Every structure is written in structure tokens, then in C-alpha cells.
Amino acid sequence: MVNLGLGCLRRFREKPTLTNTNRTPFYDESWKGIRTKFILQTTAGGVAFMLWFLACCCYMYGTLHGSTGRHAAVHVLAVDYDGGAVGEALQAAYQKLRGPGMVTLRFHTAEDYPTEEDMYRAVWEGKYWAAIAATEGASDRLAAALQGGEASESYNPADALHYIWNQQYYTTFANMVVQSGVSQLVVGSRVAFDKINGTQATLQTNTSDPAAIQALLNPILATARNIKVAAFGDVILLNTISIAIPIMIQFFFLLVLNGTSLQHQLYNKMTIRSSLLARRVAGLLFTLGAALCQTGYFWAFKEDWEVNGNQFAMTWMLYWLLMHIHLLILDSISTIAPLPVMPFVLLFWVFLNIASTLSPLELQPGFYHWSVALPSLNAYSILMTIWSGGAHNRLYRAFPILFSWWVVANITTSITHWRAAHLAYKMEHDQETAQKKANDEEAAVEVEGGTESSLSRKPTLFRLQMGLERQRTVEQAALEQRKVYGPSIPPLA
Numbered sequence: 001m002v003n004l005g006l007g008c009l010r011r012f013r014e015k016p017t018l019t020n021t022n023r024t025p026f027y028d029e030s031w032k033g034i035r036t037k038f039i040l041q042t043t044a045g046g047v048a049f050m051l052w053f054l055a056c057c058c059y060m061y062g063t064l065h066g067s068t069g070r071h072a073a074v075h076v077l078a079v080d081y082d083g084g085a086v087g088e089a090l091q092a093a094y095q096k097l098r099g100p101g102m103v104t105l106r107f108h109t110a111e112d113y114p115t116e117e118d119m120y121r122a123v124w125e126g127k128y129w130a131a132i133a134a135t136e137g138a139s140d141r142l143a144a145a146l147q148g149g150e151a152s153e154s155y156n157p158a159d160a161l162h163y164i165w166n167q168q169y170y171t172t173f174a175n176m177v178v179q180s181g182v183s184q185l186v187v188g189s190r191v192a193f194d195k196i197n198g199t200q201a202t203l204q205t206n207t208s209d210p211a212a213i214q215a216l217l218n219p220i221l222a223t224a225r226n227i228k229v230a231a232f233g234d235v236i237l238l239n240t241i242s243i244a245i246p247i248m249i250q251f252f253f254l255l256v257l258n259g260t261s262l263q264h265q266l267y268n269k270m271t272i273r274s275s276l277l278a279r280r281v282a283g284l285l286f287t288l289g290a291a292l293c294q295t296g297y298f299w300a301f302k303e304d305w306e307v308n309g310n311q312f313a314m315t316w317m318l319y320w321l322l323m324h325i326h327l328l329i330l331d332s333i334s335t336i337a338p339l340p341v342m343p344f345v346l347l348f349w350v351f352l353n354i355a356s357t358l359s360p361l362e363l364q365p366g367f368y369h370w371s372v373a374l375p376s377l378n379a380y381s382i383l384m385t386i387w388s389g390g391a392h393n394r395l396y397r398a399f400p401i402l403f404s405w406w407v408v409a410n411i412t413t414s415i416t417h418w419r420a421a422h423l424a425y426k427m428e429h430d431q432e433t434a435q436k437k438a439n440d441e442e443a444a445v446e447v448e449g450g451t452e453s454s455l456s457r458k459p460t461l462f463r464l465q466m467g468l469e470r471q472r473t474v475e476q477a478a479l480e481q482r483k484v485y486g487p488s489i490p491p492l493a
């Protein structure tokens with residue numbers, strides 16, 4: 001079997017198209033000039049991509065660098081409805097834990113937020129990441145439980161503190177920063193209560209009642225109220241790879257659109273208005289379908305994520321808008337940028353948009369706060385509002401920014417389309433003129449010959465010269481087509 005394989009390989013290598021007798025090695029003297037250019041150009045391109053990836057990755061990693069020291073930028077509303085030992089323990093715990101790596105409690109009075117529903121509304125509107133309250137009468141219930149009897153039997157330490165949070169809003173950071181920070185406060189409150197009131201509470205405890213002893217040992221816990229549960233595994237992809245997909249898919253569709261536009265001569269044969277409308281309709285229909293696909297696999301893998309049909313439709317429409325914006329932006333740039341620049345542009349745009357959604361702006365260095373103007377950040381902000389049932393509403397900011405991107409990108413794409421149509425027509429006209437001139441010159445030379453030798457020699461030399469010139473013309477035309485249409489599938493040869 002091995003011999004058979006080696007024999008087939010040997011026969012394959014002996015083909016005239018592959019044999020070394022028809023080729024020269026890289027170190028041969030005939031490659032001297034090209035060898036140097038090849039090495040320099042390959043090295044330059046490789047180094048350029050390495051440095052570009054380095055710059056893009058440094059920018060993206062910079063959004064998260066040192067974020068653990070900026071947890072204090074996460075503000076949590078705190079209200080003491082108790083006014084007793086439990087509320088005092090909560091404040092003491094925060095004073096002990098406060099620092100750059102701890103969420104910041106914003107204490108307000110019961111007059112500012114008369115009920116816990118008012119606190120819920122503040123978190124739901126996005127004024128705070130979370131809210132925690134020492135419940136009314138918590139200290140009295142604890143004191144009664146320490147005395148024993150029915151009060152100790154019915155005592156629930158989780159009624160001492162209540163907190164509200166939204167797991168859907170930047171789920172990873174909500175779990176790591178908000179819930180973790182509040183949990184530390186709850187544990188700290190229990191420790192602070194023991195330090196402040198431990199001796200007195202021990203003296204007041206009915207030691208003959210097991211329920212009273214249990215209340216002494218475990219006086220304070222908390223009950224959580226989650227605005228929107230998002231505890232499914234794929235949630236970590238919503239603000240990462242799912243931000244890159246809408247950009248990447250538009251670029252590859254743009255390759256197809258440019259290739260078909262070249263093949264069917266939309267730019268140089270069709271009217272400007274018709275060709276523009278044809279490309280715009282194609283883009284709208286494709287982005288509509290692509291947005292449906294992306295929303296579809298969100299729902300296909302949602303596990304126990306509680307979202308409904310209305311949220312599906314709104315997510316689909318938002319992704320449609322976002323994808324069309326990306327398509328228009330890439331179309332505008334690819335029409336005017338040199339072809340070798342496009343990979344750099346695509347990488348930069350992908351990394352830029354992913355970096356804007358990786359973490360909340362509050363946890364990013366101030367330099368990165370300009371990314372509030374990027375389309376992906378605003379689209380993700382709207383998505384979190386949709387998925388949370390209207391919570392953390394920033395539509396007043398996000399929609400105008402997205403709409404501005406869409407309007408400006410439509411204008412720039414239209415302008416670059418006019419330019420491409422102009423260049424395509426001019427290129428075809430120049431080619432036709434050059435071809436006509438070449439045909440006339442060839443005919444004139446064939447007529448001029450006086451002797452048989454000149455008649456046989458001049459056309460031969462002329463045809464050789466014209467063949468080389470036509471080859472250069474084809475190569476030049478290909479380069480000009482690249483300038484007009486940009487990257488495409490199939491590639492412009």
C-alpha cells in the first residue's frame with residue numbers, strides 16, 4: 001500500500017507541469033532581483049499585520065485592564081428603612097469594605113424612596129446598578145426572635161436585608177461585581193452586627209430555645225429580587241463574538257455583491273440610479289435575512305432564558321438596522337480605499353466595536369468613553385433594554401446615534417457609488433479607444449509593406465509588440481477594476 005502510494009506520488013511529480021526540469025529553485029541566480037523583492041514585501045506585510053493585530057488587541061485588552069480597581073464606579077442605592085441595629089450594621093459593613101474594588105453605596109433616606117418599589121424603579125430605569133435596603137422593623141423582629149417563643153420560630157434572617165439587581169445588564173459583570181459586592185455587604189453586615197451588638201444580644205438571648213440561638217448565630221441574610229434572570233451559558237457570547245458576526249458577514253456579502261456588479265457591468269452599463277437602487281435593495285434584503293439568522297440562533301440556544309415573540313421581533317429589527325449600518329460603512333470604505341488596506345480596516349472596525357461592548361463604560365478607563373458613539377455599543381444598549389422588558393432605557397441616546405450612522409453611511413455610500421460608476425464608464429471607454437487604436441495601427445502596418453520580406457516580418461514583429469501591449473492592458477484593466485469595485489468574489493484577476 002505504501003509502495004503504491006509512493007509510486008503514484010512519483011508519477012505525479014514527473015508531470016511536465018511539476019517536474020524540476022521546467023523550473024528553477026529559489027536560490028537560482030535568475031531569481032536574484034525577484035528574490036529580494038519577495039522577501040522584503042513578505043516581511044513588510046507580515047510585520048504590518050503583526051503590529052496591527054498588536055495595536056488592535058492592546059486597545060481591546062485596555063478596556064478591561066485594571067477594571068477590578070474601578071468597581072467603585074458601580075453605584076448601588078442604599079436605604080435604611082429599619083433605623084435600628086440592622087441598618088447600623090449595613091452602614092458599618094460598607095465603611096469597612098469600601099474601596100476601589102468595592103461597589104459604591106449611595107445612601108438615601110426613606111423620604112427620597114418611600115417604598116422598595118421606588119427603589120426597584122430606580123434600578124429598572126438604570127439610575128443604579130442595584131439597590132439594597134434594611135427592611136422596616138428588621139431590628140425589632142430580630143430582638144423578638146432572640147427572646148424565644150413564636151417570634152424565634154417564625155424569624156427569617158433573609159427578611160433583614162432586601163436587594164434588587166438586573167442580571168441581564170452586562171451579565172458577566174452583574175454576577176462578578178454587583179451580586180458579589182452585595183453578597184460581601186450582607187456577610188459584612190452580619191459580622192458588623194456581632195461586633196456592635198454581640199455581647200448585648202447574647203445576654204438577651206433565650207439560651208433554652210434552639211430557635212433563639214439560631215437567630216443569634218445567623219441574624220442577618222438577604223433576599224434578592226432579580227429584574228431579569230439571564231443565567232444561561234451562551235449569555236457570555238452576546239456582547240463578544242455576537243458583536244463581530246454582524247460586521248464579518250457584511251464584508252463577505254460585500255465581496256459577492258461587488259463580484260456580481262462587475263460580472264454584469266452594473267456600474268458602466270446601468271443608470272446610476274438603477275445600479276444604486278439594485279445594490280441598496282440587495283443589501284436591505286440580505287441584512288434582513290442575516291439579522292433573522294442571528295436572532296434565530298439566539299432563541300434556539302436560549303435554554304431557560306425568558307423572552308417572548310415580541311422581543312424576538314424587536315431584536316430582529318434592531319440587528320437588521322445594525323447590520324445595514326455596517327454594510328454601508330464597509331461599502332463606502334472599500335470603494336475608495338486601496339485593496340491592501342481593507343484587511344486592516346476590517347480588523348480595526350471589528351476590534352473597535354467588540355471593545356466597546358466587552359465591559360460597561362463605568363469600568364473602562366476614561367479614554368475609552370468616546371466609544372459611546374459607536375453603533376455596536378448603542379445597539380447592545382437597546383438589546384439589553386429589549387431583553388429586560390424595558391429596563392435600563394437609553395433609547396433617547398442610542399437611537400439617534402444609530403440613525404445618524406445610518407443616514408451618514410447612506411450618503412457616503414451614494415457618493416462613492418457615483419465615483420465608482422464614473423470610473424467604470426471611463427475605464428471601459430479608455431479600453432475601447434485603445435483597442436480601436438491598436439486595430440487601426442495593425443491594419444496600417446500590414447498595408448504599408450512593399451516587399452514580401454517586409455510583409456512577412458513587420459506584421460510578425462508588430463503582432464509580438466501588440467501582444468505584449470495587450471497583456472499590459474489586461475493587467476492594467478484588472479488593477480483599475482480593483483480600484484472601481486473593491487474586493488470581490490470571484491477576485492478580480
